[in-house]
Amino acid sequence: MNNNPYDPTNATGSGQWMQAEQGFVTKVFNWMFLGLMATAVVSFIFATNEFLMMSLLRNGWLMIALGIGLLVMVFNLSANAHKMSPGAAATNFFIYAALNGAFLSSIFLIYTASSIFMVFCVTAATFGAMALYGATTKRDLSGIGSMAFMALLGLIIAHVVNIFMHSEGLNSLINYAGVLIFVALTAYDVQKIKRIGQQGNYHPNHAIIGALTLYLDFINLFLYLLRIMGGRRD
Numbered sequence: 001m002n003n004n005p006y007d008p009t010n011a012t013g014s015g016q017w018m019q020a021e022q023g024f025v026t027k028v029f030n031w032m033f034l035g036l037m038a039t040a041v042v043s044f045i046f047a048t049n050e051f052l053m054m055s056l057l058r059n060g061w062l063m064i065a066l067g068i069g070l071l072v073m074v075f076n077l078s079a080n081a082h083k084m085s086p087g088a089a090a091t092n093f094f095i096y097a098a099l100n101g102a103f104l105s106s107i108f109l110i111y112t113a114s115s116i117f118m119v120f121c122v123t124a125a126t127f128g129a130m131a132l133y134g135a136t137t138k139r140d141l142s143g144i145g146s147m148a149f150m151a152l153l154g155l156i157i158a159h160v161v162n163i164f165m166h167s168e169g170l171n172s173l174i175n176y177a178g179v180l181i182f183v184a185l186t187a188y189d190v191q192k193i194k195r196i197g198q199q200g201n202y203h204p205n206h207a208i209i210g211a212l213t214l215y216l217d218f219i220n221l222f223l224y225l226l227r228i229m230g231g232r233r234d
Helices: 011-047 050-057 060-083 086-104 113-136 142-165 168-199 206-229
Strands: none
Touching (some): 011 206, 060 206, 113 206, 168 206
């Protein structure tokens, strides 16, 4: 007799298995939503406060240091979250989300507020559709995830190359490729998170790691769509 309560083949434990999966996925999305809210609030505060915005933008080294710090925080949280207490992992996640809001506040100087809101809505709809697909499809998306990750490495290289080339054509290609890559990664990451929830014995901080992954998918998808669809200020 199968006595594993988290095995979906165990009829008596199937309810517990479904509850564990849904509870974990819900927790991940709740953390992601709170992270996005922190980013949006801080970004809006900086965008509407001339002193804060000018203090950030007039110091180029501060922007570079902030950008490097954000990268370090992402890698550190991704690699060491399982070693942290739940409180420390959550604190690191929110500090990263808040600092990212300050870093991204400059988009309000480049694009109109109405186009930023419009692109945010498009991003939310696209992200939601791909998340739903990843959560419901019976197709194994591991192959798509691997290809998307390899394409992401190529995208990073293309970004570096275009710093020196300043090619508008390559820039457009990068933006459209970025949308496709993060659309694919969203579906793959949601399916991966769902499977972690099915195991039932995940690490307490796996929800934070999953939220960070989906947060990055959403932010990057938003930024690439903004470069394509955003209305620039005169």
